[in-house]
Amino acid sequence: MSRKDRSLWAIFGAPLWVFVLSLTGLIGALLEDGAWDAVFSAFLASTVIVTVWALIRRRR
Amino acid sequence: MRTRTIRAWSWTHKWSSLVSTLFLLMLCVTGLPLVFTHEIEEVLLEQAWTPAAPDGPLLSLDEVLAAALARHPGEVPAFMSFDVDRPVVNVTSVNPNGPAGRYSFEPIDQTSGAVAPPVAGHPVMEFLLQLHTDMFLGLPGMLFLGLMGLMLITAVVSGVVLYAPFMRRLPFGTVRATKSARTRWLDYHNLLGVITAAWVLVVGATGVINTLATPILAYWKNTALKELTAAHEAPASVGERASLDVAVERAKQALPGKTLQFIAFPGTDYSTDHHYAVFFHGDTPLTTHLTTPALIDARTGELTAVAPTPWYVKALSLSQPLHFGDYGGLGLKILWALLDLATIVILGSGLYLWLGKGRRKAS
Numbered sequence: 266m267s268r269k270d271r272s273l274w275a276i277f278g279a280p281l282w283v284f285v286l287s288l289t290g291l292i293g294a295l296l297e298d299g300a301w302d303a304v305f306s307a308f309l310a311s312t313v314i315v316t317v318w319a320l321i322r323r324r325r
Numbered sequence: 326m327r328t329r330t331i332r333a334w335s336w337t338h339k340w341s342s343l344v345s346t347l348f349l350l351m352l353c354v355t356g357l358p359l360v361f362t363h364e365i366e367e368v369l370l371e372q373a374w375t376p377a378a379p380d381g382p383l384l385s386l387d388e389v390l391a392a393a394l395a396r397h398p399g400e401v402p403a404f405m406s407f408d409v410d411r412p413v414v415n416v417t418s419v420n421p422n423g424p425a426g427r428y429s430f431e432p433i434d435q436t437s438g439a440v441a442p443p444v445a446g447h448p449v450m451e452f453l454l455q456l457h458t459d460m461f462l463g464l465p466g467m468l469f470l471g472l473m474g475l476m477l478i479t480a481v482v483s484g485v486v487l488y489a490p491f492m493r494r495l496p497f498g499t500v501r502a503t504k505s506a507r508t509r510w511l512d513y514h515n516l517l518g519v520i521t522a523a524w525v526l527v528v529g530a531t532g533v534i535n536t537l538a539t540p541i542l543a544y545w546k547n548t549a550l551k552e553l554t555a556a557h558e559a560p561a562s563v564g565e566r567a568s569l570d571v572a573v574e575r576a577k578q579a580l581p582g583k584t585l586q587f588i589a590f591p592g593t594d595y596s597t598d599h600h601y602a603v604f605f606h607g608d609t610p611l612t613t614h615l616t617t618p619a620l621i622d623a624r625t626g627e628l629t630a631v632a633p634t635p636w637y638v639k640a641l642s643l644s645q646p647l648h649f650g651d652y653g654g655l656g657l658k659i660l661w662a663l664l665d666l667a668t669i670v671i672l673g674s675g676l677y678l679w680l681g682k683g684r685r686k687a688s
Contacts, residue, residue, distance in 0.1 A: 270493040270494065271492070271493050271495075276489050276492045276493060276497070277488075277489070278497070279497040279498070280485075280519040283520055283523070284522055284523045285523075287523035287524055291523070291524065291527050294652060294653035294657060295610065295614070295643070295646060295647065295653075296610060296611050297610055298610040302653040302654045302656070303654070303656060305653065306653050306654070306656040306657045306660060309524065309657070310660055312521055312523075312524065312660075312664060312667075313660065313663055313664075315498070315520055316516065316517065316520055316667070318498070319497070319498030319500065319516055320500060322498070323497075323498035323499045323500055324500045324502045325499070325500070325501065325502065
């Protein structure tokens, strides 16, 4: 762990990506049907994927 | 961030959460099965059924209405809706002198006028829905839960702000599993909280809008629809009403190419005292959620106006799918359930962290 404070971008970069992907998924699925539903659901699934990744890779 | 600023956000996060946590837990627990209402009711209410005359002619809407009302003497019609995959018309009626909000619901086989088995409205799911919507307290209960929703939004925003000071020395996603339980749960709380922020904000904000359904519809009736009723004084009584079939035909001519969704009878939340409000929806993924009513004078059966809904009614209409998660297939519903579970963990861990803090201070 570094003693130096991380920048705001370093802190919020990953959460911001998930936020934007989730929001795109939530709204996109409302605007499109059929196969697009799966695509936009996958966008929202970024929340689950990132959580599982963190629990496996960032557990210490 | 300066210490004083952090303290202020911390205070905001603590109190907005504490005030609402128990109610939000109730909403998450009841909301979980409600996400799968359609699937659960399909299992609970499963019953082989075929219409009395599958290829026979369909009864007129007036005949269906009469068949439904014959089973509920003294009641007046409130709503009529149509099943998509079977020739069944659902008639909702209400006793005008009875307690508000107590409706009778009768699915009628349009080929015979007999009652068809229900495919929705299982008592257990209705109970959960009512608890989730207003805790059996009517409008005050709804508005109270709306206030809890605002608390939730405040808690998420302040939580995201506080995420920065907590994470300034930790890489994203760190869970210090070998440290004390308190540290571990703080990491889970921060990770899940920041990851689910978009979903929680959308479901929270649309939930708040849904709690405002009654005032939103009342405002619409008292403003945009008001001028359409200026010609009449007394409500259109049941005895002086024109044929429903004529009214619906007239409405279809006014809105060609759209799909009939439901009819609101005079005197209900979705209509004036003088009109059949015949609601249609569009055919694109977005416009299936947006309805437009044709208002038919209930006395004459003539078209009064097509009344495109104002933005705040549209916002209410779109808030329903965005809150229920029922607009993107089973995959989306499963995500809704997982994110709901994550929210339960966030609420629980938040409560645990606060309780632990109190104990530490005391000792």
